[in-house]
Amino acid sequence: MIANYGYRxxxxxxxxxxxxxxxxxCVGRWCVEACPERLFEIEMDDYDDEVVAIAPTAxxxxxxxxxGCKPTGGHVGLPCISACRPGAISHxx
Amino acid sequence: xxxxxxxxxxxxEKNWRAPGLDWxxxxxxxxxxxxxxxxxxxxxxxxxxxxxxxxTRTGSNxxxxxxxxxxxxxxxxxxxxxxxxxIVGTGYGRVNVPFANRAITExxxxxxxxxxxxxxTVRTILDMGGQDCKVIRCDEKGKVQNFxxxxxxxxxxxxxxxxxxxxxxxxxxxxxxRSFEIDEEPAPVSNVCTVFAKxxxxxxxxxxxxxxxxxxxxxxxxxxxxxxxxxRLGMEPDFFITGGIAKNAxxxxxxxxxxxxxxxPLPEDTNFDPQIAGALGAALFADALYRKEQRVAAAR
Numbered sequence: 001m002i003a004n005y006g007y008r009x010x011x012x013x014x015x016x017x018x019x020x021x022x023x024x025x026c027v028g029r030w031c032v033e034a035c036p037e038r039l040f041e042i043e044m045d046d047y048d049d050e051v052v053a054i055a056p057t058a059x060x061x062x063x064x065x066x067x068g069c070k071p072t073g074g075h076v077g078l079p080c081i082s083a084c085r086p087g088a089i090s091h092x093x
Numbered sequence: 094x095x096x097x098x099x100x101x102x103x104x105x106e107k108n109w110r111a112p113g114l115d116w117x118x119x120x121x122x123x124x125x126x127x128x129x130x131x132x133x134x135x136x137x138x139x140x141x142x143x144x145x146x147x148x149t150r151t152g153s154n155x156x157x158x159x160x161x162x163x164x165x166x167x168x169x170x171x172x173x174x175x176x177x178x179x180i181v182g183t184g185y186g187r188v189n190v191p192f193a194n195r196a197i198t199e200x201x202x203x204x205x206x207x208x209x210x211x212x213x214t215v216r217t218i219l220d221m222g223g224q225d226c227k228v229i230r231c232d233e234k235g236k237v238q239n240f241x242x243x244x245x246x247x248x249x250x251x252x253x254x255x256x257x258x259x260x261x262x263x264x265x266x267x268x269x270x271r272s273f274e275i276d277e278e279p280a281p282v283s284n285v286c287t288v289f290a291k292x293x294x295x296x297x298x299x300x301x302x303x304x305x306x307x308x309x310x311x312x313x314x315x316x317x318x319x320x321x322x323x324x325r326l327g328m329e330p331d332f333f334i335t336g337g338i339a340k341n342a343x344x345x346x347x348x349x350x351x352x353x354x355x356x357x358p359l360p361e362d363t364n365f366d367p368q369i370a371g372a373l374g375a376a377l378f379a380d381a382l383y384r385k386e387q388r389v390a391a392a393r
Binding site: 046060 | 197198200201236237238239240241242243244245246321322325326378
């Protein structure tokens with residue numbers, strides 16, 4: 001399943017996309033530890049697969065919570081995307 | 094009721110029961126309860142067949158709303174909570190359904206409900222809820238493949254439409270029809286924010302717009318907002334709209350114009366209601382989960 005967490009507001013679109021089919025096979029779940037804001041969490045989805053999701057409390061705050069990892073925060077690559085070996089994570093902005 | 098005290102936002106609550114179907118003959122009775130931000134629905138299935146449903150307004154207390162809507166669906170059937178084998182809660186209040194065996198997201202439930210209502214050809218579902226909007230892509234079995242939602246603000250949602258109904262003094266159920274009683278389609282209003290919609294609507298009336306023209310502009314703005322979500326996820330036919338706004342032709346037709354495709358209508362020979370899709374999906378999950386439990390128990 002392709003899960004798009006986030007929102008669109010007057011300033012733009014802020015979605016973190018997770019391909020949860022790739023999470024099912026992932027043994028490390030490295031994204032959970034890599035995110036300095038602890039936005040990723042492991043959950044059981046509606047079809048009883050253990051996948052990674054964005055924490056519900058963060059879904060409406062992605063623009064602010066992810067800001068520190070964007071290029072202006074001094075990062076070259078996003079820690080979550082770099083850590084995700086299956087390549088399941090992408091950002092819309 | 095005077096014009097000043099009339100509740101223009103109030104939509105019709107609904108109660109339906111299958112004629113000639115007796116739950117006492119069934120081997121599995123399953124229920125789905127969708128506690129949404131604005132409305133709550135309960136659906137009861139007997140042996141996988143639609144038996145009864147009830148739709149009501151969500152109150153300030155989610156467990157009470159869940160109890161009230163399930164009681165509404167059971168009313169006059171002689172059925173009690175003890176007669177239901179399995180219950181699944183869904184919607185934003187799903188974790189607050191006190192008697193549910195499991196909570197499942199409304200994303201999965203709307204996809205499954207739409208698949209049951211229309212059939213395996215449905216691939217894209219637009220759920221226009223009370224305070225959010227979702228686009229869901231699913232497979233031929235109604236399993237979610239891809240989804241996107243916008244629940245950061247209530248703009249372009251059912252609650253927004255209720256506010257416009259009250260502001261303009263037009264029954265929420267007449268908005269769709271009246272939005273077409275215009276000479277020329279106006280540009281969408283610039284702001285669908287539920288808070289600012291009131292001031293924008295009154296400002297347009299002041300400069301001479303008719304009420305119907307304002308309604309058309311507001312419906313067009315709502316359609317534009319959700320069409321953006323559909324664009325982002327991509328559209329695969331068949332396309333079906335669920336949620337209360339699915340009953341508002343003023344928004345539905347304008348969405349169809351923007352996406353260039355007609356939404357699949359409900360078959361005329363059914364008693365489905367697009368507003369019960371989430372609860373129906375939850376009831377289908379409940380039915381399947383109970384049967385799975387029974388199989389596992391029998392195999393032990």
